[in-house]
Amino acid sequence: MKTKFSGILTLFLAFVVQLTFAQEKLISGTVSDEAGLPLPGVNIIIKGTSQGTQSDFDGNYSLSASSGDVLSFSFMGYKSKTITVGTSTTINLTMTEDLSELDEVVVTALGIKRDEKALGYSSQEVSSEQLVTVRDANVVNSLSGKVAGINVTNASGAVGSESRIVIRGISSISGNTQPLIIVDGVVLDNSSYGNSSSSGGNSTPNGLADINQDDIASMNVLKGGAATSLYGMRGANGVIVITTKSGNTKSDQLGIEISSNVSFENAYVLPEYQNSYGQGFDTTYFEYVDGVTGDGGIDESWGAPLDVGYEFIQWDSFDGEAKPWVSHPDNVKNFYETGITTNNNIAFSKSGDGYNGRVSMGMTDQKGIIYNTDLRKYNFGGKLNFDLSDKWSVGLSVNYTKTESSNLPSLGYGDANNQIGQLVWSGRNVDFQALKDYENLPLGYASGSDTATPINWNLAYNNNPYWALDNNTNTFDRNRILGNVNITYQITDDLSLTAQTGIDYFSSLDTSRRAFGTYESTRGSYEETQRTRYEINSQAILNYNIDFTEKFNTSLSIGGQSMVNNYHRLYMEASELQVPDVYNISNTRDGVTPGLEQTQTDQKINSGFGIAQFSYDDVVFLDLTGRNDWASVLPTSKNSFFYPGANLSAIVSDMIGMNNSFLKLRAGWAKVGSSGPLSPYSLEPAYSFGTAWGTTPVASSPTTLWNPNIKNETTEEIEVGFDTRLFSNRLRLDFTYYDKETSDVIMAKEISGASGNLYFWDNAATLTNKGFEVTLGADIIRNPGDGFNLGITANFARNRNKAQDIDDDPTTNDGSIVLGGLWNVDIQAKEGEAVGAIYGPAFARNEDGEIIYSNGLPTQDPTYQVLGNINPDWTGGLNIDMSYKNIRFSTLFDVKWGGDIYSQTNSWGNYAGVLAETLPGRETGIVGKGVKSDGNGGWVANDVVQTASTFYGTTYGPNIAEAAVYDASFVKWRELALFYDFPLKKWASTGVNQLSLGVTVRNLAILYKKAPNIDPESAFSNSTGAQGLEYAQVPSTRSIGINLNVKF
Missing domain, CATH: 2.60.40.1120 (Carboxypeptidase-like, regulatory domain)
Structure with missing residues (x-):
């Protein structure tokens, strides 16, 4: 049984x-x-x-x-x-789209996640795919043409070049005008700390360029005061909130992402040169003396005709024999090389019960288009989120970046070591490639002296470009750590406390080496700059949710924040070296005192803030915000300022029952403050110590007089707009109008030197910015399955800026402030005009606007005139996406319309006779179009003939700047991408979830521009005073790349 x-x-x-x-x-x-x-x-x-x-x-x-x-x-x-x-x-x-949720949640001020429909202000998100599909080495440049109301300027095509971002116009005259950058709640210092200027130096990458693009999940651009007031005094120029990728929260499998990209860059905007005449004056050639004295200072190309059988002794006539006098049409084009950039990245992600994490590693290696220039970047990132219990959760993130270069190119026309400066003159008879093998040239080191200048086509003003790039290097090494820890305690179902601490720390070492024999520095030199900077931001937020009724809900938050910032700089210089090729401060030449500068600053901001959010029936939302900052850079009696804000949104489509459509109305108002250009110790006398006089210490008083009554800058802004999505989200339209006024603008005003100072800090102006932004999206063709699909997204923005209430500058007494300039051109803020007016010498004209000539040459107006303005009339972008089966295609067009630019390349190129437009009149002379005096107080047409060299030499160069001011409008074909997504059935056994291969092109072509010979999107640095000034920059580049992406 x-x-x-x-x-x-x-x-x-x-x-x-x-x-x-x-x-x-x-x-x-x-x-x-x-x-x-x-x-x-x-x-x-x-x-x-x-x-x-x-x-x-x-x-x-x-x-x-x-x-x-x-x-x-x-x-x-x-x-x-x-x-x-x-x-x-x-x-x-x-699955059907939930139009009421839109993109569900976005990251807003202070890292607070909000439903997008609840926002009463404009923000625009840029996805990871939009940033990395067509790459740029500096992620800042990837925003061009993609966000309405944002203006991006890339200084040049050199490796490590800095970029500038401005949102909704210039809101400070001499202070920082760029937005605050937040990465996972950590404030990132986006400064470049390069020393580029019109007279030389070199550019270094922005802080944002340190971020690994493959780690970015999204960028949310907060544009107006209503969106940024919770960031206090540093949010006045807008905020870009970057969220990095986290681990997969819904899968317990190990995820692996691999991306690899290689791109090839070439200069794509070069001047159009004449190739009919070589060096010399008035069709007469000069004789070279020898390899040391070279051409005797003549580098203009007004000489004898080329390619007609002449022979002359030239710079490379080492045997003393005459050589054929022939043109080299591609001498400048061939100087630039093909740059190569490789990006490789791998990431691992994992999640489980109560945790998710991601780790990534990446490397970028750039070879520049200029010989022997490079940049490398190494990234490591980690992010971990886990729940300790049902009440406690913790998040950790860390990003480490090492950016280094063995040589960044010298910039600025005035730097004798800048190779681009001499290319502006580029004798049309010169073969630059022949200079590359300088060590084997018979007169490579001339007299044999270790201080002799190596052979060059023009020794009067320039170094041999290849010798300089090999020997006169600018090294760069920066290590950066971004770290963040956040803890949330869910006290009750409705009450929570979140605390966060984040740090941005970097240390850098820049060196500049000048070898023996360098033009203007024959004994060589060495400079070294060490920098360290850290900023710690800590905050705590207590949040309480209250449901008064089923329809009426409230969320109240109060919090505090503390910012501590420390910056240290040590600069050392050996202006002459004792022993060649030993680059050390201790190798300073006997009898020469080494230069030494040391700077240390500390800054603190303590803040308190509050947020009250109200919603009714999930269709009407009201936010009230307030923040108070106590800033150490302002006088004790005036270091506290309060920023209130309010925004309202209403989901009209839900109120009236619009089927398959969405309509939201919104409005926002805020006041935001800023300390403008003030830095630590700006308002207290701080003496600077210089090189000792023997054994006697030397100190100098500050040149700027402090002002105990100075107040912070205040920006008040109102914006209104709407967001609508029609026909099941097939048509999308977002519109915003804004009006903002910045009062008590802080400036260093010039004062009489008799006071013992040169400048005086003061609240001395008001700025206004008004404009509107439009974003339009449409799915023009939607086909199910593998059919053809076509969608477009377009954006348009227009801003009008004006300076008001400017106190007189004693140097002009006309209500203007000089922000920057070069040679004889200034960038000014002038009463009643947009900030960024271009001032300089203009043609003298009669009452009918005709140019007045004297002896056949144009005359100059005795006073500086307004020649243009740096601000565009409007900006826009158009993105087109198409797909068919496994093929994806996208392209982007970028537009800046209006504004002006002064071009030094055109000014000196015409002065030197190297540009194609100087060909007419070489043999017959030139009769300028205009009038001359008839001797009786009237005017008659100019009929006096002048030689071409005299005519252009009088008009351009250091003379009449108006002749080289051009319309800066452009339409660029910015991006193109073609990808193939491999069918995964064939790869199922390998665990591959995604496999794609694509070809990309960036900067395909400039479809329209009026400025000849240059890319009108140029500036020699990212300051306001450098905009609208083209100054022998490294030309923009076109890149063609191949992308491979794999996910397991």
Whole structure:
């Protein structure tokens, strides 16, 4: 009996096990949208468990489940759905867009996540895909043409070049006008700390360029005061909030992402040169004396005709024999090389019960278009979020970047070591490639003296460009750490406390080496600059949610923040060296005192803030904000200032029952403060110590007089707008109008030197910015499945800036402030005009506007005149996306219309006779178009003939700046990308979830411009006073790249 019972029990258990396994089965299917297109990344979870998966790139998924299990499908921007498992093993699902949720959540001020529909101000998000599909080495440049109301300027095509961002116009005259950068809650110092100027130096990358582009999940651009007032005095110029990627929160599998990219860069905007005449004056050639004295200072190309059989002794006539006098049309083009940039990145992500994490490593290696210039960047990033319990959660993130260069190119026309400066003159008979093998040239080191200047085509003003690039190097090494720790304690279901501490720390070492024999520095020199900077921001926020009724909800938050900033700089210089090729301060030449400068600053800001958020029926939202800063850079009696703000939004489509459409109205107002250009110790006398006089210490008083009554700058802004999405999100339109006024603008006003100072800090101006922004998106063609799809996104922005209430500058007494300039051109802020007026010498004109000539030459107006303005009339962008089956195509056009630019390349190129426009009149002379005096107080047409060299030499160069001011408008074909997504069925056994290969092009062409010979998108640094000034920059580059992306 016992045996029989055991047999029955065994049979029963076997039946139970068989039944259990029979109930569990593999469920698979495809998730798509209403158009039939696959949706990758949809989260599929078995309700009540932690089991789940995600759909792959083709929308396919599979997981084990039992009959009766409930599958939950969720995806951002779509309505969640649940399906109960039945007898079928295939479950296909079509998800519908949830227009009321839009993009669900966005990261706003202080890292607070909000429903986008609740925002009463304009913000625009840029996705990771938009930033990395067509790469730029500096991620700042990837924003061009993609965000309405943002103006991006890339200084040049050199490796390590800095870039400038301005949102909604210039809001400070002499202070920083760029937005605050936040990375995972950490304030990032976006300064470049380069020493580029019109007279020389070199540029170094912005702080934002240190961020690994492959780690960025999104960039949210907060444009107006209503969006940024919670950031206090540093949010006055807008804020860019960057969120980096986290681990996959819905999968317990190890995820691996690999991306690899290589691109090739070439100069794509070069001057159009004449190739008919060589060096000399008035068709007469000069004789070189020898390899040391060279051409005797003649580098203009007004000489004898080329390619007509002449022979002359030239710079490379080492045997004393005459050589053919021939043109080298591509001598400048061939000087630039093909740059190569490689990017390689790998990331691992993992999640489990109560945690998710991601680790990434990346490397970027750049070879510049200028010989022997480079830049390398190494990134390591880690991010971990975990729940300690149902009440405690912790987040950690750290990013380390090492950026280094063995040689960054010298910039600025005035630097004798700048190779681009001599290319502006570029004798048309010179073969620059012949200079590259300088060590083997017979007169390579001339007299043999270690201080002799190596051979060059022109020794009067320049170094041999290749010798300089090999020997006169500018090294750069920066190490940066961004770290963040945040802790949240859920005190009750409605009450939570969040605390966060973040640090941005970097140390850098820049060196500048000048070898023996360098022009203007024959004994060589060495400079070394060490910098360290850290900023720690700590904050705590207490949040309380109150549901008064089922429809009326409130969230109240109060918090505090503390910022501590420390900066240290040590500069050392050996202006002459004792021993060649030993670059050390201790190698300073005997009798020469080494230069030494040391700077240390400390700054603190303590803040308190509050937020009250109200919502009614999930259709009307009101936010009230307030923040108070206590800033150490301002006088004690005036270092406290308060920033109030309010914004309101209403979802009209939900109120009136608009089917398949969405309409939101919004309005915002805020006051935001700023300390403008003030830095630590600006307002207290701080003496500077210089080189000792023997054993006597030397100190100098500050040149700027402090002002105990100075106040902070205040910007008050109002904005209104709407966001609508029609026809099931096929047509999207966002519009914003804003009006902001910045009062008590801080400036260092010039005062009489008799006071013992040269400048005086004062609140001395008011600035206004008014404008509107439009973003339009449309899905023109939607086809289900693998059909053809076409979508566009366009943006348009217009800003009008004006300076008012400017106190007189004693140097002009005309209500203007000089912000910067070069040679004889100034960039000014002038009463009643937009900040950025271009001032300089103009043509003298009669009452009818005709140019007045004297002896056949144009005359100059005795006073400086307004020649233009740096601000564009409007900016815009157009992005087109297409797809067909496994092929994806996208392209971007970028427009800046209006504004002006002064071009030194055109000014000196015409002066020197190297540009093609100087050809007419070489043989017959030139009769300028204008009038001359008739001797009786009237005017007659100018009929006096002048030689071409005299005419252009009088008009351009250091003379009439108006002749070289051009319309800065351009239409650029900015980006193009073509990708193929490989079908994953063939790769299923390898675990590959996504595999794509693409070709990309950046800066394909300038489709329209009026400024000849240059890229009108140029500036020699990122300061306001350097905009609108083109000054022998490294030319812009076109890049062609290949991208490979793999996900497991």
